[in-house]
Amino acid sequence: MAANVNVALERVQSIGRDVVAALPNVLIALVVLLGFWLLARAARSLVERVWGSREGNLGRLFGRLASGSILTLGVLVAITIVFPSVTPASLFSLLGVGGVAIGFAFRDILQNLLAGILILVTRPFRIGDQIVVDSAEGTVEDIQVRATIIRTYDNLQVVIPNTQLFTGKVTVKTAYEVRRLQYDVGIGYSDDIGAAKRVIEETLAGLKLIRQDPAPEVLVVDLAESSVNLRVRWWIDPPRRKDALDSQDEVLQKVKEALLAHGIDLPFPTRQVLWHDQTEESDGDRERQREGWPAGRAQAPRPRWRVPGPGPGDEDAP
Template sequence: MAANVNVALERVQSIGRDVVAALPNVLIALAVLLVFWGLARGARNLIQRVWGSREGNLGRLFGRLASGSILLLGVLVGVTIIFPSVTPASLFSLLGVGGVAIGFAFRDILQNLLAGILILITRPFRIGDQIVTGDSEGTVEDIQIRATILRTYDNLQVVIPNTQLFTGKVTVKTAYEVRRLQYDVGIGYGDDIGTAKQVIHGTLAGLKQIRQDPAPEVLVVDLAESSVNLRVRWWIDPPRRKDALDSQDEVLQRVKEALLAHGIDLPYPTRQILWHDQTEEADGDRVRQREGWPAGKGEAPPSRWQVVREREQEPS
């Protein structure tokens, strides 16, 4: 028992002597690490200052990458100072094997990192743009290394992986200075199309929230079941969602009031229903059934089946 205690004490004393002997190296390593920390901070500030005028978020990204690389190098130098037996070659070989393992383990993170860098370099959209991707729409608040932060119009935060944005479809609604809006307005079949167009053009000409260059347009786009549909198209500036909603609100209100004031109908959808007497003897017989012609309302027209049979019986 006493022998085991003596062995343990000797080991503790040996460790203590090693620590005391390595203490100068530890202090030197800390000093070196402090120097590298200062270099990392200076490099980050310098990169952010250089890139700040072009794209602040891109500068922050490269600044963080440069700062992290310099700090990692400082840690490696400090390890070689504290443990002289550790050579740079062994450290780099260890980093190579570890890098492969980390690459497999964090593949998705690395993909998002690369996609984030490419997004910041190619800049398909910027911070402040309003975009649509998948079922999400809103304003880009931040482009980070792993994901992009989107703020919806309902004040919700959506975190979208950069890979999804870089490889998927993204609609940038504020990419250009102007934007065109459109809405279909239905008028009655008895109304004059030229008069309706003239009324709509005159109404749009007096609105300040829409652009007059390019000029608004009114086009006939459909002869629908209950109405003749006119497509009203106009341009707005700037092209943000709030401006689009305010513009549409004013255009629809003024156009409706102007058309009604000039006696132009805005018809409701209508349906014509023919009730068939279900007590007739021919009900269910597709050859004799009168296809909805009301009983007692005059002579029923021939059914299409009767017409076909009569044509077949005609001599060739």
């Protein structure tokens, strides 16, 4: 028992001596690591300053990559200082094997990283653009290494992987300086189409929230069940969501007021429902116009518009 205790004490003392002997190396490694950290910050700032003036977000991404690479190198140097038996060759061989394993383990992260770089290089959209991706719509706030951050119009944050943005469909609503909006307005079949178009065009010409060049236009697009549909089209500048809603609010309000002021109807869908024995004289004789009833006069229901009592040809009817 005493022998075992002595062996344990000797091992503890040996470990203590090794730790004390390694303290200078640890202190040197910490200083070296601090130097690499300062160098990484300086490199990041330099890359962002050089690239940022030309490429914006691409400079920030490359700055992060440069900073991460320098810090990784600093950690490796610090390890070789603390553990002299570890050589650079063994570190690089370890990194080679570990790199393959990390590549398989973090394949999605690497794909998103590459997609983020390609997005920043090709620039299909930029920070501040308003885009639509699947069911998400909002303003691009940041393009990071792994994902892109979107702020919706309801002040919600949506994180979208870069691979989805690079390979999928993205609608950029602020890609151009102007944007066209449209809305369908229905008028009655008895109304003068030319007069309605002139009223709408004159109304749009006096609005300040829409562009007059290109000029607004009104087109007939449909002869619907209850109305003749006119498509009102106009342009806005700038093409942001708020400007689109403000202009649409003004256009619809002024167009409705102008059409009603000129006696032009704005009909709504109507339906006429008749029972099988309910009709008007102009609808025809139910004895001949059966509409799904069995053949034969005696089985046809008597229209309600007729005077009570047997009618012509109904002598045999009960």
